Amino acid sequence: DAGVTQSPTHLIKTRGQQVTLRCSPKSGHDTVSWYQQALGQGPQFIFQYYEEEERQRGNFPDRFSGHQFPNYSSELNVNALLLGDSALYLCASSLVPAGVSYNEQFFGPGTRLTVL
């Protein structure tokens, strides 16, 4: 059973550039959430995709956008990169059956983005 996968593992960009990160959810999962984790901090929720639509969004600017494909995989795009965007970007997948109130998420290995 494949877990959550992310690519690339590491990425170095310069300010002003654009970046695309990719995520494939755990087998059987249909919901993908993206998080940003700065050094020494907990993951900060960026947004969540379900049925190819952005369902929830955290407090992140429009420079952060995403997409979910019919096979449930997802992309995170960040435009006009800033130094402060340097972080570990985590993808988490989940499946919330009807009538269940919890949201057990499984994380991928993350993509380490460095903006110079």
Next chain:
Amino acid sequence: QKEVEQNSGPLSVPEGAIASLNCTYSDRGSQSFFWYRQYSGKSPELIMFIYSNGDKEDGRFTAQLNKASQYVSLLIRDSQPSDSATYLCAVFYSGGYQKVTFGTGTKLQVIP
């Protein structure tokens, strides 16, 4: 006030002792609570979740939830050096929208 608060630590315990990790949350509508373990440079790994008041045990780990006090804890019995990591508390709320909020994590050091 932060939505989910944890003591950043580090919390140092000797090998074989009980480690007690605490978390408080501000949203009374929060429904379920998760503990993740994160080794340095790695992604969070789910250890346990709990959504009913009381205790939930899984091996050496016990999660405790008190919704009236808005408090959740994780006990690790017979702590091992391999338990040394940062422990993240996450709170899930579903009230017309789904939201998961993480604390900043508590760093645990188990001393051999």
